[in-house]
Amino acid sequence: MVCFNGSPCVENANVAVCDCTPGYTGKQCETNIDDCQVPFAHQCQNNAGCMDGLNNYTCQCLSGWEGPFCEKEKNECESSPCNNGGICSDHFDSFTCSCPVNFTGPTCNTDVDECQGQPSPCYNGASCSNTFGSFLCSCAL
Incomplete structure (x- = not known):
């Protein structure tokens, strides 16, 4: 079995499976998990946009807000x-x-x-x- 994105192939009950590295999913770990779409995964506040990264996300603040989660009035x-x-x-x-x-x-x-x-x-x-x-x-x- 071929595993993608640096994920190792492991044997589980005599079956080869991919043990996905954080941020990936799928049978062969071929899909990046969109952290912005996972319910309650991101903490962007005040109508900020969410930009998915690899096993993380970035909040894009609207005008007047700042901070990692756009939680602070500028x-x-x-x-x-x-x-x-x-x-x-x-x-x-x-x-x-x-x-x-x-x-x-x-x-x-x-x-x-x-x-x-x-x-x-x-x-x-x-x-x-x-x-x-x-x-x-x-x-x-």
């Missing part, structure tokens, strides 16, 4: 997406940034031009020059 703030001192708040599959007063935008990348506001932040006739994250006042001569 923390979008882990990558520090907020810039210029912005504070990140994690939400399911998204995040928001609370920006310091001198910055704006989804990730606090846009400098606020303080000189555009009325009244001017500079006093006594000084001219205002916007800088990144702040402004400068130049006194009139």
Whole structure:
């Protein structure tokens, strides 16, 4: 008898049979067991996909989930997406940034031009020059 996939042939009550290596089945161990189709064999959670491997499987997480079984909600703030001192708040599959007063935008990348506001932040006739994250006042001569 020929056994496939590294499975040994053994004698059982004077009959040659294949002793299938883990992950294979069939009379000659010719069939890979689909671990994703065996009831209760895989533990993928939160509607994750299951990809069969050789005597194992891999969970393919939907957006917003992570972990070996997609059991953990992903923390979008882990990558520090907020810039210029912005504070990140994690939400399911998204995040928001609370920006310091001198910055704006989804990730606090846009400098606020303080000189555009009325009244001017500079006093006594000084001219205002916007800088990144702040402004400068130049006194009139």
